Amino acid sequence: MKNLTSFILYCVLFPSIFISCKKDTPPVVTNPDITSDHGVFIVNEGNYQWSNASVTYYNFNDGKYAEDVFDDVNHRPLGDVAQSIRVIGEKAYIVLNNSNKIEIVNTKTFASLGVISGFTSPRYLLPINSTKAYVSDLYSNRISIVDLNNNTITGSIPCHGSSEEMLQINSTVVVTNTRTNYLYLINSDIDAIVDSIQLGFASNSLALDKNGKLWVMCVGDATNSIKASIHRVDVSTKTVEQSFQLNLSLDIWDKLRINATKDTLYYMCKGIFQMPISSATSPIATFIPQNTKLFHSIAINPFNNTIFVADAIDYVQKGKVYYYSSSSGALLGTINTGVIPTDFYFY
Amino acid sequence: MFLLLLCKQGFAQHHIEDSIHQLSPVEVSSDRFSHTISGVKIEKMDTNSLHLYQNASLHEMLSQRSALYIKSNGISGLSSVSIRGTGTSHTAVLWNGFNIQNPMNGGMDISLIPVNFINTISVQYNGMAALYGSGAIGGAIHLANEPEFNKGIDISLGGMYGSFGNYATNIKVGYSTKNTAFSLKAFYHQGKNDFPFINTAKYGSPKAKQNNSALWSYGIISDNAYKINDKNQLSLRIWLQESTRQLPSLMTQEFVNTSQYDNFLRSALEWMNKGRNYKLFVRTAVLIDTYRYKDSDKQIHSASGTTASVSESEIYFKLFPYHTMNVGMHYTYTFGYCDYYAHKQSQQEISAFISYSASNKRDNWRLNLALREEYTNTGFVPILPSFSMDIRLYKELFIYINASRNYRIPTLNDLFWFPGGNPNLKPENGYAEEIGIKHTILWDKTRLNYSLSAYNNNIQNWIVWLPNATYWSPQNIQSVWSRGVEASVGLDFPISRCMLTLNPKIAYVKATTQKSNNPTAIGHQLIYTPELTSNMTITASYKKFLFSFNMEYVSTRYTSPDNSESVEPYLIGNIQATKEFQLKHISFNLFCNLNNIWNTTFQTIVWQAMPGFNFKTGLQINFKQNKSPKS
Numbered sequence: 022m023k024n025l026t027s028f029i030l031y032c033v034l035f036p037s038i039f040i041s042c043k044k045d046t047p048p049v050v051t052n053p054d055i056t057s058d059h060g061v062f063i064v065n066e067g068n069y070q071w072s073n074a075s076v077t078y079y080n081f082n083d084g085k086y087a088e089d090v091f092d093d094v095n096h097r098p099l100g101d102v103a104q105s106i107r108v109i110g111e112k113a114y115i116v117l118n119n120s121n122k123i124e125i126v127n128t129k130t131f132a133s134l135g136v137i138s139g140f141t142s143p144r145y146l147l148p149i150n151s152t153k154a155y156v157s158d159l160y161s162n163r164i165s166i167v168d169l170n171n172n173t174i175t176g177s178i179p180c181h182g183s184s185e186e187m188l189q190i191n192s193t194v195v196v197t198n199t200r201t202n203y204l205y206l207i208n209s210d211i212d213a214i215v216d217s218i219q220l221g222f223a224s225n226s227l228a229l230d231k232n233g234k235l236w237v238m239c240v241g242d243a244t245n246s247i248k249a250s251i252h253r254v255d256v257s258t259k260t261v262e263q264s265f266q267l268n269l270s271l272d273i274w275d276k277l278r279i280n281a282t283k284d285t286l287y288y289m290c291k292g293i294f295q296m297p298i299s300s301a302t303s304p305i306a307t308f309i310p311q312n313t314k315l316f317h318s319i320a321i322n323p324f325n326n327t328i329f330v331a332d333a334i335d336y337v338q339k340g341k342v343y344y345y346s347s348s349s350g351a352l353l354g355t356i357n358t359g360v361i362p363t364d365f366y367f368y
Numbered sequence: 369m370f371l372l373l374l375c376k377q378g379f380a381q382h383h384i385e386d387s388i389h390q391l392s393p394v395e396v397s398s399d400r401f402s403h404t405i406s407g408v409k410i411e412k413m414d415t416n417s418l419h420l421y422q423n424a425s426l427h428e429m430l431s432q433r434s435a436l437y438i439k440s441n442g443i444s445g446l447s448s449v450s451i452r453g454t455g456t457s458h459t460a461v462l463w464n465g466f467n468i469q470n471p472m473n474g475g476m477d478i479s480l481i482p483v484n485f486i487n488t489i490s491v492q493y494n495g496m497a498a499l500y501g502s503g504a505i506g507g508a509i510h511l512a513n514e515p516e517f518n519k520g521i522d523i524s525l526g527g528m529y530g531s532f533g534n535y536a537t538n539i540k541v542g543y544s545t546k547n548t549a550f551s552l553k554a555f556y557h558q559g560k561n562d563f564p565f566i567n568t569a570k571y572g573s574p575k576a577k578q579n580n581s582a583l584w585s586y587g588i589i590s591d592n593a594y595k596i597n598d599k600n601q602l603s604l605r606i607w608l609q610e611s612t613r614q615l616p617s618l619m620t621q622e623f624v625n626t627s628q629y630d631n632f633l634r635s636a637l638e639w640m641n642k643g644r645n646y647k648l649f650v651r652t653a654v655l656i657d658t659y660r661y662k663d664s665d666k667q668i669h670s671a672s673g674t675t676a677s678v679s680e681s682e683i684y685f686k687l688f689p690y691h692t693m694n695v696g697m698h699y700t701y702t703f704g705y706c707d708y709y710a711h712k713q714s715q716q717e718i719s720a721f722i723s724y725s726a727s728n729k730r731d732n733w734r735l736n737l738a739l740r741e742e743y744t745n746t747g748f749v750p751i752l753p754s755f756s757m758d759i760r761l762y763k764e765l766f767i768y769i770n771a772s773r774n775y776r777i778p779t780l781n782d783l784f785w786f787p788g789g790n791p792n793l794k795p796e797n798g799y800a801e802e803i804g805i806k807h808t809i810l811w812d813k814t815r816l817n818y819s820l821s822a823y824n825n826n827i828q829n830w831i832v833w834l835p836n837a838t839y840w841s842p843q844n845i846q847s848v849w850s851r852g853v854e855a856s857v858g859l860d861f862p863i864s865r866c867m868l869t870l871n872p873k874i875a876y877v878k879a880t881t882q883k884s885n886n887p888t889a890i891g892h893q894l895i896y897t898p899e900l901t902s903n904m905t906i907t908a909s910y911k912k913f914l915f916s917f918n919m920e921y922v923s924t925r926y927t928s929p930d931n932s933e934s935v936e937p938y939l940i941g942n943i944q945a946t947k948e949f950q951l952k953h954i955s956f957n958l959f960c961n962l963n964n965i966w967n968t969t970f971q972t973i974v975w976q977a978m979p980g981f982n983f984k985t986g987l988q989i990n991f992k993q994n995k996s997p998k999s
Binding site: 057071073074097098100101117119120121122126133135138139140141142155160161315333334335336337338339361 | 568569570571573618619620621622623663666667805834835885886888889928929930932933974975
């Protein structure tokens with residue numbers, strides 16, 4: 022009977038034995054020194070419904086690196102599907118599309134400062150002045166107006182849904198829209214759409230050149246054989262001055278970016294294309310070919326013009342960012358990132 | 369107790385097989401599972417478990433009573449089972465022999481199976497696809513409704529109230545005579561499931577309530593059998609169920625507005641004809657599934673559905689004493705529609721199978737050899753053999769071995785999704801081997817069973833969806849090697865007038881990616897596959913009081929293919945108790961299930977909150993009148 026009792030005791034206790042031999046979690050990366058002078062934050066989307074969005078930090082001067090700096094500092098996940106980052110003063114606003122929220126962190130410490138919530142499917146935040154910002158939204162038929170002092174949504178501007186990148190020129194805010202042929206103009210003094218400019222179908226990205234002209238990328242619609250296009254727009258006269266049809270393939274063309282001197286455009290469709298603003302035609306050859314990589318996004322470092330290209334690899338494994346010389350297209354370096362690197366902030 | 373079960377089951381099968389040889393007139397079991405199985409590990413849910421979980425879903429029962437890992441999207445969400453490191457699509461779920469896995473994605477949501485709708489629930493490890501067909505790579509869950517004759521009137525009515533606004537009611541009407549068996553069961557269940565939790569994924573870790581997690585569900589099942597004469601029996605089964613579930617938000621989401629609607633109708637007709645040396649079955653089933661998914665915020669409304677028509681005929685005949693042959697043909701025609709298919713799509717599977725079972729007079733060994741050949745839309749599946757054997761080493765100590773080639777044909781989504789579906793996909797296939805022992809020792813009224821097993825499973829052509837230009841497309845690209853060991857013990861012993869049962873179980877699995885497009889995954893454990901799962905159940909019965917305490921442990925699960933991200937392990941305790949009062953022909957059964965008694969915070973899917981302590985309580989009233997004593 023004594024044996025039996027000890028046997029029972031053993032049986033009762035045995036699952037707890039395994040609790041104590043669980044694997045230790047990997048050591049937490051020491052907080053990177055974010056105050057150093059030159060670095061980049063790379064926003065990684067993560068996978069839909071996996072809550073594995075992250076921000077990768079890399080310092081060019083001392084090589085300090087953290088793959089997931091938000092979690093390292095705040096000990097919680099950033100959220101589900103990060104879309105973009107915007108810095109206003111010492112605060113970084115990270116827009117989390119499928120978490121319906123914007124996380125605010127201190128750019129020096131990456132400590133969480135608060136959350137703005139109540140969006141449907143937020144995409145980009147555009148500061149209008151020191152207290153007000155607009156947030157575009159993929160599914161909602163409104164652009165949210167955010168109060169930056171108390172982190173609340175104070176109002177909204179009705180629009181035709183699927184608003185994407187935005188850009189401010191004086192008191193005019195230009196809004197792209199991936200569901201129509203129009204670029205919408207908001208008067209930021211009265212928070213209302215006051216006009217629109219017809220160009221290609223499904224505008225998604227914007228750049229302002231050194232002459233004050235606006236460049237707009239329209240993705241088209243591959244399933245209905247509508248080709249992608251690039252347009253140069255004079256916002257003051259609301260006229261489309263020049264249009265380029267992108268005839269190379271019916272595919273996703275996006276991420277129109279401009280260099281630091283604001284005279285050369287970059288955009289991507291599998292490979293990266295480079296196009297001076299003075300060019301009469303759009304380039305036929307890629308400046309940086311994609312080869313076996315899966316290019317997902319680009320950005321130009323405004324401090325030295327290097328071209329940062331995000332490789333999502335297969336959308337499952339952790340991605341990489343390659344940076345290239347803007348003069349020769351030569352590869353200068355690689356940064357390991359989280360899953361699906363997508364947006365950048367350089368400082 | 370079900371540990372033992374494993375062993376007990378072995379013996380039960382011996383009895384069944386014996387009865388085949390003798391062709392006893394009371395033997396009515398009709399699926400291939402109970403006829404041919406030997407040399408395979410089986411976990412059969414015992415009657416105590418079926419009784420204690422009569423108001424629960426198969427999800428709740430298997431997660432608490434087996435060492436299987438079940439992944440669930442929240443309290444009422446979709447739940448999928450994983451056997452020995454394989455996925456839900458590698459676990460065939462056979463309802464009276466018919467595979468009810470979803471033809472569109474190969475999955476099976478076991479939270480939609482009410483325990484009290486099924487009379488016999490068994491988990492079979494390792495595929496044995498030669499016997500059970502496509503999908504049985506890791507194993508199979510067998511759900512059987514065998515008719516019971518000569519039981520008279522059996523009526524029961526029950527009501528359940530539980531935490532987080534859960535209410536359920538059920539009714540059963542059964543009537544059987546010597547030649548006819550009729551049974552009708554129905555349930556209705558609704559729940560708000562707005563359980564509280566601390567949201568550690570949010571700024572400031574606020575107290576939160578799970579939102580968008582409600583459930584409405586009802587179902588009807590009818591099992592009927594009629595003995596035309598001594599040689600012929602007909603049975604008809606119909607199972608209809610409808611559920612609407614909100615799909616709960618993740619802890620990282622502010623809110624969601626998504627819901628899923630599932631509706632199915634399963635009907636099966638079977639004719640059995642038997643003679644002195646043979647038994648013939650002709651069976652057919654129609655399985656109709658309808659799904660709708662809605663996301664109000666994103667304006668997504670998608671509808672899809674499938675209809676499968678399954679026909680099978682097979683014969684068992686005695687070659688000479690202790691040698692039985694089984695030959696059969698199987699045909700499945702499935703068609704499906706979906707907003708993401710170019711048009712309605714169909715798939716056909718034709719297969720022929722043959723198996724040979726033998727034992728000796730003293731039952732010192734028992735073996736089964738089987739072969740299956742299958743033809744599908746994409747051509748012939750390589751021939752599938754299986755071999756399994758039990759050998760008695762000493763008294764009730766058996767060694768068992770099995771080896772099989774297993775496969776899974778691509779699903780409708782794999783083949784026809786637009787854009788990206790790949791009509792040239794090959795079936796996934798693999799080889800599985802297992803060796804184990806099972807032993808039963810009896811001392812007076814104490815009974816000890818234990819079993820140990822070690823297995824190996826290599827799967828090739830595992831289908832993975834990969835990005836390709838602007839859309840995703842499935843490819844036969846991955847190889848997985850799964851191997852592990854399992855042990856279980858069952859001990860039944862009396863302490864004065866109280867009967868005690870102890871069932872510890874433990875399973876260790878290493879399931880690694882061997883070949884993949886993703887080099888960072890190679891050599892690493894598959895995601896959501898815990899290396900260690902363990903269960904411990906203590907059941908005490910005293911007179912009409914039944915009490916059970918149970919613990920489930922699940923080790924770390926990796927959530928990224930390179931194993932850099934993971935979810936914490938957890939240990940959960942649960943209690944079930946019932947007390948029966950008898951008043952003439954009427955019995956009153958009070959039950960109470962306490963789940964997660966230590967209020968453990970845990971996740972089965974990363975950042976999907978799960979409820980802390982919760983309960984279910986209710987009353988089941990049963991009226992039984994035996995029309996005539998059993999002859």
